[in-house]
Amino acid sequence: MPDPLDDWIEDLLKLDRPEEAITEKQSMILRSAVEVFAEKGYAAASTNEIAKRAGVAEGTIFRHYKSKQELLFSIIGPMMVKFVAPFAIKGFEKVLDPPYGSFDQFLKSMVANRLEFCKKNRRVIRILLQEIPFQHELREQFFDHVARTILDKMTAIVRHFQEKGEILQAPPYTVLRFIASSLIGFLITHMLFFEYDGEGEKEEADRIINFILYGVSAENRPKSP
Amino acid sequence: MPDPLDDWIEDLLKLDRPEEAITEKQSMILRSAVEVFAEKGYAAASTNEIAKRAGVAEGTIFRHYKSKQELLFSIIGPMMVKFVAPFAIKGFEKVLDPPYGSFDQFLKSMVANRLEFCKKNRRVIRILLQEIPFQHELREQFFDHVARTILDKMTAIVRHFQEKGEILQAPPYTVLRFIASSLIGFLITHMLFFEYDGEGEKEEADRIINFILYGVSAENRPKSP
Amino acid sequence: MPDPLDDWIEDLLKLDRPEEAITEKQSMILRSAVEVFAEKGYAAASTNEIAKRAGVAEGTIFRHYKSKQELLFSIIGPMMVKFVAPFAIKGFEKVLDPPYGSFDQFLKSMVANRLEFCKKNRRVIRILLQEIPFQHELREQFFDHVARTILDKMTAIVRHFQEKGEILQAPPYTVLRFIASSLIGFLITHMLFFEYDGEGEKEEADRIINFILYGVSAENRPKSP
Amino acid sequence: MPDPLDDWIEDLLKLDRPEEAITEKQSMILRSAVEVFAEKGYAAASTNEIAKRAGVAEGTIFRHYKSKQELLFSIIGPMMVKFVAPFAIKGFEKVLDPPYGSFDQFLKSMVANRLEFCKKNRRVIRILLQEIPFQHELREQFFDHVARTILDKMTAIVRHFQEKGEILQAPPYTVLRFIASSLIGFLITHMLFFEYDGEGEKEEADRIINFILYGVSAENRPKSP
DNA sequence: CATGAATGAGTATTCATTCAT
DNA sequence: GATGAATGAATACTCATTCAT
Numbered sequence: 053m054p055d056p057l058d059d060w061i062e063d064l065l066k067l068d069r070p071e072e073a074i075t076e077k078q079s080m081i082l083r084s085a086v087e088v089f090a091e092k093g094y095a096a097a098s099t100n101e102i103a104k105r106a107g108v109a110e111g112t113i114f115r116h117y118k119s120k121q122e123l124l125f126s127i128i129g130p131m132m133v134k135f136v137a138p139f140a141i142k143g144f145e146k147v148l149d150p151p152y153g154s155f156d157q158f159l160k161s162m163v164a165n166r167l168e169f170c171k172k173n174r175r176v177i178r179i180l181l182q183e184i185p186f187q188h189e190l191r192e193q194f195f196d197h198v199a200r201t202i203l204d205k206m207t208a209i210v211r212h213f214q215e216k217g218e219i220l221q222a223p224p225y226t227v228l229r230f231i232a233s234s235l236i237g238f239l240i241t242h243m244l245f246f247e248y249d250g251e252g253e254k255e256e257a258d259r260i261i262n263f264i265l266y267g268v269s270a271e272n273r274p275k276s277p
Numbered sequence: 278m279p280d281p282l283d284d285w286i287e288d289l290l291k292l293d294r295p296e297e298a299i300t301e302k303q304s305m306i307l308r309s310a311v312e313v314f315a316e317k318g319y320a321a322a323s324t325n326e327i328a329k330r331a332g333v334a335e336g337t338i339f340r341h342y343k344s345k346q347e348l349l350f351s352i353i354g355p356m357m358v359k360f361v362a363p364f365a366i367k368g369f370e371k372v373l374d375p376p377y378g379s380f381d382q383f384l385k386s387m388v389a390n391r392l393e394f395c396k397k398n399r400r401v402i403r404i405l406l407q408e409i410p411f412q413h414e415l416r417e418q419f420f421d422h423v424a425r426t427i428l429d430k431m432t433a434i435v436r437h438f439q440e441k442g443e444i445l446q447a448p449p450y451t452v453l454r455f456i457a458s459s460l461i462g463f464l465i466t467h468m469l470f471f472e473y474d475g476e477g478e479k480e481e482a483d484r485i486i487n488f489i490l491y492g493v494s495a496e497n498r499p500k501s502p
Numbered sequence: 503m504p505d506p507l508d509d510w511i512e513d514l515l516k517l518d519r520p521e522e523a524i525t526e527k528q529s530m531i532l533r534s535a536v537e538v539f540a541e542k543g544y545a546a547a548s549t550n551e552i553a554k555r556a557g558v559a560e561g562t563i564f565r566h567y568k569s570k571q572e573l574l575f576s577i578i579g580p581m582m583v584k585f586v587a588p589f590a591i592k593g594f595e596k597v598l599d600p601p602y603g604s605f606d607q608f609l610k611s612m613v614a615n616r617l618e619f620c621k622k623n624r625r626v627i628r629i630l631l632q633e634i635p636f637q638h639e640l641r642e643q644f645f646d647h648v649a650r651t652i653l654d655k656m657t658a659i660v661r662h663f664q665e666k667g668e669i670l671q672a673p674p675y676t677v678l679r680f681i682a683s684s685l686i687g688f689l690i691t692h693m694l695f696f697e698y699d700g701e702g703e704k705e706e707a708d709r710i711i712n713f714i715l716y717g718v719s720a721e722n723r724p725k726s727p
Numbered sequence: 728m729p730d731p732l733d734d735w736i737e738d739l740l741k742l743d744r745p746e747e748a749i750t751e752k753q754s755m756i757l758r759s760a761v762e763v764f765a766e767k768g769y770a771a772a773s774t775n776e777i778a779k780r781a782g783v784a785e786g787t788i789f790r791h792y793k794s795k796q797e798l799l800f801s802i803i804g805p806m807m808v809k810f811v812a813p814f815a816i817k818g819f820e821k822v823l824d825p826p827y828g829s830f831d832q833f834l835k836s837m838v839a840n841r842l843e844f845c846k847k848n849r850r851v852i853r854i855l856l857q858e859i860p861f862q863h864e865l866r867e868q869f870f871d872h873v874a875r876t877i878l879d880k881m882t883a884i885v886r887h888f889q890e891k892g893e894i895l896q897a898p899p900y901t902v903l904r905f906i907a908s909s910l911i912g913f914l915i916t917h918m919l920f921f922e923y924d925g926e927g928e929k930e931e932a933d934r935i936i937n938f939i940l941y942g943v944s945a946e947n948r949p950k951s952p
Numbered sequence: 953c954a955t956g957a958a959t960g961a962g963t964a965t966t967c968a969t970t971c972a973t
Numbered sequence: 974g975a976t977g978a979a980t981g982a983a984t985a986c987t988c989a990t991t992c993a994t
Contacts, residue, residue, distance in 0.1 A: 077979075093411050095320035099964060109980045114965060116978090182407070186318050230488050237462020263455045266491065302954080324989060334955045339990060525957075543861050545770035549985060559959045564986060566957095605944075632857070636768050669944065680938045687912020713905045717942035719830075719894065752975080774968060784976045789969060 078116050080106040085123055090175040094124055094183050124183065128190065131176045132198050135169060138162075139205045155213040160261050163235065167257050170239060181240065203228065234264050303341050305331040310348055315400040319349055319408050349408065353415060356401045357423050360394060363387075364430045380438040385486050388460065392482050395464060406465065428453065459489050528566050530556040535573055540625040544574055544633050574633065578640065581626045582648050585619060588612075589655045595662070605663040610711050613685065617707050620689060631690065653678065684714050753791050755781040760798055765850040769799055769858050799858065803865060806851045807873050810844060814880045820887070830888040835936050838910065842932050845914060856915065878903065909939050 074082075084106035088097040099120055103110040117123040138144070170177055184191050210224040219227060238260050299307075309331035313322040324345055328335040342348040363369070395402055409416050435449040444452060463485050524532075534556035538547040549570055553560040567573040588594070620627055634641050660674040669677060688710050749757075759781035763772040774795055778785040792798040813819070845852055859866050885899040894902060913935050 075978080093318070093320055095318055096411070098962080100962085110964085111966080111981065112979055115980095118965090120964065178410070182410070185403075185407070186321070226484065230485065233462040233485070234459050234488075235462070237458040237460070237465065240462065240465055259451065260455065260458070263459075300953090323987080325987085335989085336955055336957095336991080337953085340954070343990095345989065527958080543768070543770055545768055546861070548983075550983080560985090561960070561987075562958055565959095568986090570985065628860070632860070635853075635857070636771070676934065680935065683912040683935070684909045684938075685912070687908040687910070687915065690912065690915055709901065710905065710908070713909075713942065715942045715944040717938065717940045719940040750974085773966075775966085785968085786970080786976055786978095787974085790975070793969095795968065 077106070077108050077112055081108060081113055081116060081123075082127060086127060086175050086179070089124065089127070089179045094120075094179065095186075121187075124179075124187070125190070127176060128180050128183070129193070131173055131180065132194060135166070135173075136198050136201045138165065139201050144205055155209075155218045156261075156265055158209065158213075159231075159265065160258065163257055163261060167239075177239075206231075231264055234260065302331070302333050302337055306333060306338055306341065306348075307352060310352060311400050311404070314349065314352070314404045319345075319404065319411075324348075346412075349404075349412070350415065352401060353405050353408070354418070356398055356405065357419060360391070360398075361423050361426045363390070364426050369430055380434075380441075380443045381486075381490055383434065383438075384456075384490065385483065388482055388486055392464075402464075431456075456489055459485065527556070527558050527562055531558060531563055531566060531573075532577060536577060536625050536629070539574065539577070539629045544570075544629065545636075571637075574629075574637070575640070577626060578630050578633070579643070581623055581630065582644060585616070585623075586648050586651045588615065589651050594655055595658060605659075605668045606711070606715060608659065608663075609681075609714070610708060613707055613711060617689075627689075656681075681714055684710065752781070752783050752787060756783060756788055756791065756798075757802060761802060761850050761854070764799065764802070764854045769795075769854065769861075796862075799854075799862070800865065802851060803855050803858070804868070806848055806855065807869060810841070810848075811873050811876045813840065814876050819880055820883060830884075830891075830893045831936070831940060833884065833888075834906075834939070835933065838932055838936060842914075852914075881906075906939055909935065 081102065084102045085097075087105060088102050091097075097120075099110055099113055102123075103113055106113075113123065117126055180190070180194070184194060206228050207224045210219060210227050213219045214221060214224070306327065309327045310322075312330060313327050316322075322345075324338055325335055327348075328338055331338075338348065342351055405415070405419075409419060431453055432449045435444060435452050438444045439446060439449070531552065534552045535547075537555060538552050541547075547570075549560055549563055552573075553563055556563075563573065567576055630640070630644070634644060656678055657674045660669060660677050663669045664671060664674070756777065759777045760772075762780060763777050766772075772795075774788055775785055777798075778788055781788075788798065792801055855865070855869075859869060881903050882899045885894060885902050888894045889896060889899070
């Protein structure tokens with residue numbers, strides 16, 4: 053395993069629920085499951101292989117997770133929660149006040165932050181993206197909680213900067229889809245098709261932000277659209 | 278089946294290889310395979326179900342395609358070829374000459390054209406995107422032929438418009454990744470997560486082009502990046 | 503296999519449905535299933551063992567019967583039908599006319615006949631009796647069709663002989679429960695606990711009929727029950 | 728649990744072996760085991776479910792009973808002992824002397840007594856009857872002790888009343904099988920197929936005794952059987 | 953060319969039982 | 974004594990693939 057485990061796993065194991073302590077075996081199962089799901093896809097992953105890599109008996113998996121699907125959800129669920137956590141906090145809008153007062157600065161720090169998160173959890177996120185089309189429950193959870201939360205907060209943000217005249221006067225939803233599409237495209241093309249080179253990512257993130265900014269920015273904008 | 282079959286299937290069946298005529302059964306197999314692969318994913322699709330939907334015996338599938346994997350490739354392969362076809366023709370650069378002489382116009386017509394193609398073949402493209410991470414052979418084929426061809430042609434195009442001063446003076450590869458990310462993001466967010474509403478797509482495509490253009494366009498560009 | 507297969511199996515295989523011919527393998531599966539179900543009970547019988555004894559692959563079983571339960575039902579169902587067949591025919595009451603005109607004679611020939619049937623199908627009947635408490639569907643089918651049919655016909659018969667003064671004037675239902683209990687007790691004690699010796703059964707059947715008719719008491723029948 | 732636990736369980740727990748005191752947990756295990764065995768059958772009952780219903784850990788079961796089978800036997804064994812207890816006492820034949828001097832009266836009181844026992848222990852008896860065909864050890868124990876003891880005592884009884892001229896002069900063994908079949912049939916049809924209505928059972932028992940004694944025929948007893 | 957019965961390796965899941973705590 | 978995590982063999986059932994007809 054040359055690849056350090058996704059950050060989130062560490063979080064999950066160490067921090068999240070001190071009351072229901074996660075055993076050594078359980079942790080091994082989660083790690084192996086992430087590995088195998090990422091490598092082969094959920095449907096093609098066998099509990100047998102997960103068990104073998106985790107160094108436990110196959111039955112042990114089912115003592116902790118009553119089905120393969122529950123194992124999948126117990127990996128992805130908490131990750132979704134953590135992904136939206138920064139958006140979900142109260143007073144999130146405060147970040148807009150000076151000294152981080154420009155949309156430029158806000159976007160750069162926000163993207164850098166979530167990009168870091170994605171990078172640390174790329175395997176789990178990849179599994180999520182792969183399975184969203186097929187796991188009904190997952191899709192609902194994703195749209196109802198993750199997408200909705202982000203959309204709501206971001207809409208407020210966009211309005212804020214539209215009032216300040218930094219963003220062009222299009223419907224906030226349209227602007228957001230622009231931004232989201234760009235970022236998601238950036239993410240997915242990296243995570244699914246390429247392996248991270250691990251280098252120059254900060255620069256690349258900045259470049260894409262500039263790209264986004266001067267596409268939607270009101271300043272110096274040409275006549276249309 | 279309210280959804281008319283992907284355009285490409287029709288092409289594949291009717292036009293492409295008159296020498297090796299495709300029988301009625303074979304056509305039914307391909308249609309069913311696309312359906313089932315798209316619904317459940319390749320790994321979770323069973324040849325049994327494909328056969329049933331196609332109204333043929335399970336054995337018949339294996340008379341025409343020696344394995345489930347070959348069936349998958351025989352669906353996706355030709356689609357990739359057709360997708361790059363416009364880029365692959367000689368003298369492709371001619372489109373840059375007047376009267377289609379601006380990057381703006383080139384991009385708009387090109388994207389509209391390929392978007393139309395994607396829309397018609399969304400199920401097959403979805404299968405392709407889903408399976409690229411897991412099918413080594415597919416991935417190679419995709420990068421070696423599809424991505425490379427497009428990249429080469431587009432690099433030439435970008436250089437052309439850089440010389441004309443329409444595009445900002447960044448490395449062509451960087452510019453291309455911007456454009457590609459945006460478009461792919463747009464595509465994927467639509468195809469994987471949402472259902473096409475079939476409405477306002479042209480407008481949406483134009484909007485995203487404008488977004489791309491005035492992000493990378495040299496005119497009225499602010500000082501950096 | 504010193505024990506010749508239950509008669510019913512032969513019937514099922516040879517006669518019943520000439521349109522949907524039963525293959526050699528299918529027949530072997532049914533035979534083995536009867537064997538193993540009878541030996542170990544339905545729950546403790548493994549499809550693996552059934553397959554082995556039948557000399558087929560385990561998968562073959564599930565090509566013909568989509569679950570272990572369906573295999574059970576496809577064994578027991580037709581047997582129930584055949585068991586009630588004689589009662590179900592129209593004009594069944596004709597057997598009461600001379601020259602078979604006495605209840606004594608009717609009961610003797612009827613019991614001899616169904617006893618013969620039970621003897622030939624003892625393994626399957628034993629499986630039926632064992633599973634009735636646990637298989638809801640089976641129980642319903644049994645009471646709704648088998649028990650009801652027999653009860654209806656027999657009630658008519660009992661009434662008939664009550665009118666002729668051969669049977670005492672108790673409610674027909676009560677009389678029938680007496681008779682049924684005795685016969686079922688006779689059947690079950692033989693089939694579940696003992697192995698048939700195969701000898702003297704006719705005599706035993708006759709004896710039990712006399713017992714049903716006249717009791718064990720030495721004294722003449724008193725007035726009431 | 729609207730159904731009060733089988734009487735025998737209470738006996739077993741409270742009275743039988745004061746030396747090896749039965750703990751609270753052990754008692755819960757036995758109760759749950761009876762419940763689950765009766766509901767699903769021995770083979771389909773899982774120790775997991777028994778443990779859950781008993782509110783103990785799965786391991787606890789195996790601390791008291793070294794296997795699932797031993798648990799079964801420890802439930803059924805003592806019940807068999809108690810069932811034959813009245814027959815096993817010395818001087819049992821004394822019940823035949825006046826004032827209980829007629830076979831009629833003897834049978835009625837004996838059946839009423841054992842029927843009461845069966846009613847109180849119906850769940851356990853049902854388990855016994857279900858498992859006798861499959862549990863070799865159980866079957867031996869049953870035939871060697873229960874059946875034999877009853878048979879021996881009853882043979883003496885029958886002879887006694889034959890000498891007094893109350894029972895017809897057939898071989899005692901034959902007469903006994905008549906009686907036993909009837910009673911067992913009565914029992915089984917009630918316990919396996921029907922739910923006790925709890926009403927009119929005494930009457931029903933009396934009726935079946937009369938039936939055994941005098942048959943269903945209206946005419947006076949003919950000379951022979 | 954098409955069939956569909958047959959296969960056997962593979963699937964997720966359950967189970968009675970063990971044992972360190 | 975009691976626990977419950979762990980086991981590994983067994984379970985019913987599915988699958989892609991083969992092949993005689």
